[in-house]
Amino acid sequence: MRFTITLFLLGTFFVPIFSQSTISTCGGVINTSGSTISYKLFDLISKNERCVWTVRVANAATYTLNVVRMGSWDGREVTGACISIDSEGKTEVYQYGILDSKGPKELRNPCHILVITLYSGEETSDGKGFSMRITATTGSSRVSSNSRQMVVNHEEGAIQHPPTGRSEYSDNEISTFIFIPPTNFYNSKRVTLVTFVMNSLEGTSCYDYVLVYKLRTKDRDSSWEGSQSKDVDKICGDTSYKLWASDDVIMVIFRSDGSNSNAGFSILHADLPM
Numbered sequence: 001m002r003f004t005i006t007l008f009l010l011g012t013f014f015v016p017i018f019s020q021s022t023i024s025t026c027g028g029v030i031n032t033s034g035s036t037i038s039y040k041l042f043d044l045i046s047k048n049e050r051c052v053w054t055v056r057v058a059n060a061a062t063y064t065l066n067v068v069r070m071g072s073w074d075g076r077e078v079t080g081a082c083i084s085i086d087s088e089g090k091t092e093v094y095q096y097g098i099l100d101s102k103g104p105k106e107l108r109n110p111c112h113i114l115v116i117t118l119y120s121g122e123e124t125s126d127g128k129g130f131s132m133r134i135t136a137t138t139g140s141s142r143v144s145s146n147s148r149q150m151v152v153n154h155e156e157g158a159i160q161h162p163p164t165g166r167s168e169y170s171d172n173e174i175s176t177f178i179f180i181p182p183t184n185f186y187n188s189k190r191v192t193l194v195t196f197v198m199n200s201l202e203g204t205s206c207y208d209y210v211l212v213y214k215l216r217t218k219d220r221d222s223s224w225e226g227s228q229s230k231d232v233d234k235i236c237g238d239t240s241y242k243l244w245a246s247d248d249v250i251m252v253i254f255r256s257d258g259s260n261s262n263a264g265f266s267i268l269h270a271d272l273p274m
Helices: none
Strands: 028-030 035-044 050-055 060-071 076-085 091-098 103-106 111-120 129-136 149-152 154-163 175-180 191-199 209-218 219-224 243-247 252-257 263-274
Touching: 050 149, 050 175, 060 076, 076 103, 076 175, 091 129, 091 209, 091 252, 111 129, 111 175, 149 154, 149 219, 154 175, 175 219, 191 252, 209 243
Parallel strands: 028 050, 149 175
Antiparallel strands: 035 129, 050 111, 060 103, 060 129, 076 091, 076 111, 154 263, 175 252, 191 243, 191 263, 209 219, 209 252
């Protein structure tokens, strides 16, 4: 695979941020407890769909999922993952696998940010959508209110973190930037490039860092691949530039500790033919 990168940064499109009770779009950011994702509840899921919803309610310690209705399984699945800070201050991504049973499901505590993913493959002749209610349990979240959750499905653009108007990122952030193929459909003939450009993070000892996960889809199963134990997936203050490529979804997580904030970083992204 060979490609040349030429970026014309015309702005970035983000899927919506929701504060209402029912969300029917393919993906978005949810910030209200008691919200319901109701996506194609009685309609067929298309081939190669990719929908990602991120949930972060203020002061939420964890969440309960109540699957009201889950359409027939045929080449599609809905999965969940919790992003949290453990008792030692490390970032964890705990994956729940396929969410296919009705009724309430209490997630682990803490679960600071919840990521819901719908994935479909080439065969979805009878696969239909779902309805799921998400309720937050409040507590000591230890996560900065300045944390950002973004789901991006535009062909190209740039993200600056912290955003314009803030000279430094905050302490105790968990910010997520999720890059989905344009129009929310996987295309095996295109690739998403995500480029990290450093401004400054705290020191070189990984007190503040970036983790990168890629959505793996294989044998009708999907999961977030990546580990902070692998240097290739972890960016600290001594890395000035890094490029990742994937033909599927990429999730970038930024984590800061409780002291010594800095100027942050930029992320460039582009969808290109292989």
